[in-house]
Amino acid sequence: MTKSFIVGTSLIISALIYVPQIMAQDSGIVSLRGHKALDEDSAKPGMRKWVKDSDPIERDYVQQPPLIPHTTKGYKINKKFNKCLTCHSWANYKEAGATKISQTHFSDRENNVLANIAPRRYFCNQCHVPQVNAKPLVENTFRPIKAIKHRE
Numbered sequence: 141m142t143k144s145f146i147v148g149t150s151l152i153i154s155a156l157i158y159v160p161q162i163m164a165q166d167s168g169i170v171s172l173r174g175h176k177a178l179d180e181d182s183a184k185p186g187m188r189k190w191v192k193d194s195d196p197i198e199r200d201y202v203q204q205p206p207l208i209p210h211t212t213k214g215y216k217i218n219k220k221f222n223k224c225l226t227c228h229s230w231a232n233y234k235e236a237g238a239t240k241i242s243q244t245h246f247s248d249r250e251n252n253v254l255a256n257i258a259p260r261r262y263f264c265n266q267c268h269v270p271q272v273n274a275k276p277l278v279e280n281t282f283r284p285i286k287a288i289k290h291r292e
C-alpha cells in the first residue's frame with residue numbers, strides 16, 4: 141500500500157465522520173439528543189408542561205386528527221379498557237361534555253361500517269396527541285386552508 145493511498149483513505153474516512161456533524165451544526169437544527177457523539181449519552185430533555193384543560197384547538201385542515209386539548213396522564217388504553225371512550229364514546233359523550241368520536245371511526249379499511257369502533261381506530265393516541273409548551277424544532281410557515289380558517 142502506498143503512503144498516499146493511506147493518507148487519501150484516512151482523509152475520506154474523517155470527512156465521512158465529521159462533515160455530517162458540521163453540516164448538522166451549521167443548519168441550525170439541533171437534534172433532540174443534542175450535538176453528541178453516538179457513544180455519548182444524549183442531552184437531558186427539559187421538563188415539559190402538559191396542557192391541562194383548554195378549549196378545542198383550531199384545526200389546520202379538514203382531515204386533521206384534532207389535537208387533544210387536555211392532559212392524558214394515566215389514561216390507559218389496552219385490550220380490555222379504553223379510558224378515552226369513557227368520555228368520547230357515543231354512549232358517554234353527552235354526560236362527559238366531550239366531542240363524540242366521528243362516524244369515520246366506525247369504518248374498517250374496506251369501508252365496512254361496524255357497530256363499534258373499528259380496531260384501526262382503537263388506539264386513539266396513534267393519531268390524537270396531547271400538547272406541551274414546546275417550541276417547534278424548525279420554523280414552519282404553514283397556514284391553515286381558507287375553507288376552515290376563522291375570519292379575523
Ligand code: HEC
Binds near residue numbers: 195236
Ligand atoms: C374525563 C373525560 C375525558 C377523557 C377520559 C378523555 N377526554 Fe378528550 N375531551 C374531553 C372533553 C370534555 C373535551 C373538550 C370538548 C370541548 O370543550 O368541546 C375533550 C376534547 C378532546 C379532543 C378535541 C376534540 C376537538 O373537536 O377538537 C380530542 C381529540 C380528545 N379529547 C381526545 C381524547 C383522547 C385520545 C383521550 C384518551 C387518551 C381522551 N380524549 C380522554 C373529555 C375527555
Ligand code: HEC
Binds near residue numbers: 204205228245260
Ligand atoms: C388512525 C387515526 C385515528 C385514530 C386511531 C383515532 N382517530 Fe379520532 N380522528 C382522526 C381524524 C383524521 C379525525 C378528523 C376527521 C374525522 O372526523 O374523521 C378524527 C376526529 C376525532 C374527533 C372529532 C370528531 C368531530 O366530530 O369533530 C374525536 C373526538 C376523536 N377523533 C376521538 C378519537 C378517540 C377517542 C379515538 C380512540 C378511541 C380516536 N379518535 C382514534 C383520526 C384518528
